[in-house]
Amino acid sequence: MSTVLAAGIDETINKNFETVSTAIQKVIFYSVKVAGVEFPLVVAWLFVAAIVFTIYFRGINFRGFKHAIQLVKGDYTRPDEVGEVSHFQALATAVSGTVGLGNIAGVAVAITLGGPGATFWMIVAGLLGMASKFTECTLGVKYRRENADGSVSGGPMFYLSRGLAEQGKAGLGKVLAAAFAVFCILGSLGGGNAFQSNQAFAQMRSVTGGDDGPLGGGASGVIFGLILAAFVGVVIIGGIKRIARVTDKLVPFMAVFYVSCCLIVLGANASAIPEAFRLIFAGAFSPEGVTGGIVGVLIVGVQRAAFSNEAGLGSAAIAHSAVQTNRPVTEGYVALLEPFIDTVVICTMTALTIVITGAYVNEGTEGVQLTSQAFETVLPWFPNALALAVVLFAFSTQLAWSYYGAKATAYLTNESRIADTIYKAVFLAFVVIGAASSLDVIIGFSDAMIFAMSIPNLIGVYLLMRVVKRELTEYEADLQSGVISKVDA
Amino acid sequence: VVDQDTEPEVVVVGVDGSEAGKRAAHFAGRHAREGGATLVVAYVVPWSQYAVQTIEDNERRPVTKERESREAHATIVDPLVEALSADGVKAEGVVRHGHPAETLCDIAEERRASHLLVGRIGQSRVRTLLFGSTPGNLIQIATVPVTVVP
Numbered sequence: 001m002s003t004v005l006a007a008g009i010d011e012t013i014n015k016n017f018e019t020v021s022t023a024i025q026k027v028i029f030y031s032v033k034v035a036g037v038e039f040p041l042v043v044a045w046l047f048v049a050a051i052v053f054t055i056y057f058r059g060i061n062f063r064g065f066k067h068a069i070q071l072v073k074g075d076y077t078r079p080d081e082v083g084e085v086s087h088f089q090a091l092a093t094a095v096s097g098t099v100g101l102g103n104i105a106g107v108a109v110a111i112t113l114g115g116p117g118a119t120f121w122m123i124v125a126g127l128l129g130m131a132s133k134f135t136e137c138t139l140g141v142k143y144r145r146e147n148a149d150g151s152v153s154g155g156p157m158f159y160l161s162r163g164l165a166e167q168g169k170a171g172l173g174k175v176l177a178a179a180f181a182v183f184c185i186l187g188s189l190g191g192g193n194a195f196q197s198n199q200a201f202a203q204m205r206s207v208t209g210g211d212d213g214p215l216g217g218g219a220s221g222v223i224f225g226l227i228l229a230a231f232v233g234v235v236i237i238g239g240i241k242r243i244a245r246v247t248d249k250l251v252p253f254m255a256v257f258y259v260s261c262c263l264i265v266l267g268a269n270a271s272a273i274p275e276a277f278r279l280i281f282a283g284a285f286s287p288e289g290v291t292g293g294i295v296g297v298l299i300v301g302v303q304r305a306a307f308s309n310e311a312g313l314g315s316a317a318i319a320h321s322a323v324q325t326n327r328p329v330t331e332g333y334v335a336l337l338e339p340f341i342d343t344v345v346i347c348t349m350t351a352l353t354i355v356i357t358g359a360y361v362n363e364g365t366e367g368v369q370l371t372s373q374a375f376e377t378v379l380p381w382f383p384n385a386l387a388l389a390v391v392l393f394a395f396s397t398q399l400a401w402s403y404y405g406a407k408a409t410a411y412l413t414n415e416s417r418i419a420d421t422i423y424k425a426v427f428l429a430f431v432v433i434g435a436a437s438s439l440d441v442i443i444g445f446s447d448a449m450i451f452a453m454s455i456p457n458l459i460g461v462y463l464l465m466r467v468v469k470r471e472l473t474e475y476e477a478d479l480q481s482g483v484i485s486k487v488d489a
Numbered sequence: 490v491v492d493q494d495t496e497p498e499v500v501v502v503g504v505d506g507s508e509a510g511k512r513a514a515h516f517a518g519r520h521a522r523e524g525g526a527t528l529v530v531a532y533v534v535p536w537s538q539y540a541v542q543t544i545e546d547n548e549r550r551p552v553t554k555e556r557e558s559r560e561a562h563a564t565i566v567d568p569l570v571e572a573l574s575a576d577g578v579k580a581e582g583v584v585r586h587g588h589p590a591e592t593l594c595d596i597a598e599e600r601r602a603s604h605l606l607v608g609r610i611g612q613s614r615v616r617t618l619l620f621g622s623t624p625g626n627l628i629q630i631a632t633v634p635v636t637v638v639p
Contacts, residue, residue, distance in 0.1 A: 082587045093544050093547055151551065151552055251541075
């Protein structure tokens with residue numbers, strides 16, 4: 001009897017969660033017909049914003065690249081700033097939170113739905129998204145709050161409420177900040193959490209023998225979820241920061257390891273690289289067998305890029321705002337590197353690996369397993385290493401998002417301790433729900449929640465972009481005139 | 490170039506809380522007193538801008554840095570400065586964050602010091618091979634004479 005019950009746990013969770021998820025998706029992904037294709041307005045919203053910021057800041061994503069690298073290297077760090085959070089550290093922390101299953105499994109989802117051409121639109125969205133990230137992270141630093149104890153808090157909640165109040169729109173600012181905080185909490189449960197544990201479990205299950213292996217049973221998702229939740233709980237409730245520190249130190253190495261493995265696979269198939277690029281370009285403009293043709297593939301690409309690099313969602317501004325600088329725009333520069341690293345480099349690597357090995361034509365393989373299969377064709381041991389990397393990426397992304405969610409909860413409840421504990425308990429429950437549910441249900445919910453964040457965030461960013469422009473113009477003038485110059489090493 | 494006629498001589502000693510650092514400070518103190526020089530007792534909190542931290546560490550960094558400086562003053566630098574002053578040495582303390590050897594050199598340059606002193610803790614060869622040592626680094630990069638006190 002108990003085995004029958006246990007066998008059904010994953011299924012029951014999945015079914016109930018699916019009902020809720022579908023209802024939410026209908027609202028957020030409200031679509032209009034464009035050229036006969038259902039176009040979700042929220043995707044257009046993000047894409048248009050990235051284009052607007054790129055034009056408004058005269059291509060800061062490209063012309064600011066070199067200066068961003070100089071800032072990260074510490075070329076402009078004054079001696080009195082040493083010992084505070086450096087640009088490199090703020091970027092590294094934000095990247096640790098951003099690089100996750102979106103880069104590995106999300107790309108596979110994009111190629112399954114949109115074909116190789118989705119890669120092209122992901123890269124375009126990544127390049128344009130750099131301008132969105134520049135804008136929101138500059139605001140994050142500009143309107144951050146120094147707390148009574150000397151620590152700093154920043155992010156959309158603060159620039160929406162404080163920034164708009166400065167423009168005489170305090171009421172609107174409060175509403176937008178509260179809406180953002182609510183969506184941020186929900187987003188932290190979806191893409192930042194459930195999706196991560198879902199795909200970590202999928203990969204662990206597949207390397208341990210799939211359906212016939214030890215993780216093949218009907219309750220194994222729950223069990224895996226509980227174990228992962230225990231680790232997350234030890235850090236976020238138990239306060240064992242050491243685990244978080246070790247993880248954050250490992251993530252950059254894992255990312256380098258992952259990209260190296262991609263390069264090995266690409267190297268082994270070097271002669272097929274031109275054909276892969278042809279497929280990506282051809283597929284971007286005249287896709288075959290993709291629902292909705294060019295518009296369809298564009299939607300998929302833009303959606304998965306935003307899911308991975310979070311540009312326009314506002315989440316990264318929370319992590320970036322801890323930096324030590326008296327010129328907020330410097331962190332904007334540094335932040336624009338994030339979508340570049342995340343999407344233009346890492347996601348493209350995953351995509352090329354999947355396209356070049358032809359793994360995407362296999363029917364019935366989805367998400368992380370597709371990526372894993374692509375690697376396996378060249379590196380037979382890779383699925384095991386990927387399982388390890390995936391769990392680590394999932395874990396670090398979950399820790400980062402639990403922090404974002406906790407900050408949003410604190411903002412809404414005036415730093416209530418009880419609310420904080422409740423939020424964290426719910427967060428842990430979603431670690432389990434994610435592992436127990438199926439990918440399509442989880443990704444639908446995760447997308448909806450994450451994209452919802454962009455609605456209040458970008459309204460505010462549009463209203464505040466003049467402030468960023470002023471900061472940028474002043475800063476550029478100071479660079480030109482030498483008021484700001486490199487600090488001699 | 491230090492103008493000996495107008496500016497009093499300054500000597501910098503790097504300390505790290507160890508017995509060796511203390512010995513170096515007292516050794517430096519004797520020489521400073523004899524030569525009428527000012528002794529700067531410097532402690533560098535090891536810090537790299539490339540060390541990866543968690544978000545929460547970042548958020549609390551201003552508080553943590555403040556605390557690290559305060560503690561270094563209270564437990565290491567200030568007691569030494571007091572003891573040296575009691576011995577009649579013109580001593581002052583400074584705490585900075587950064588790479589120990591590089592920061593000691595920076596301090597020496599800023600103060601136009603004529604001399605840098607450090608203790609050595611006698612770490613194992615393996616450790617020195619892996620991580621280097623502050624006296625070792627100093628000798629390579631210092632622009633003023635360095636004395637290592639055993």
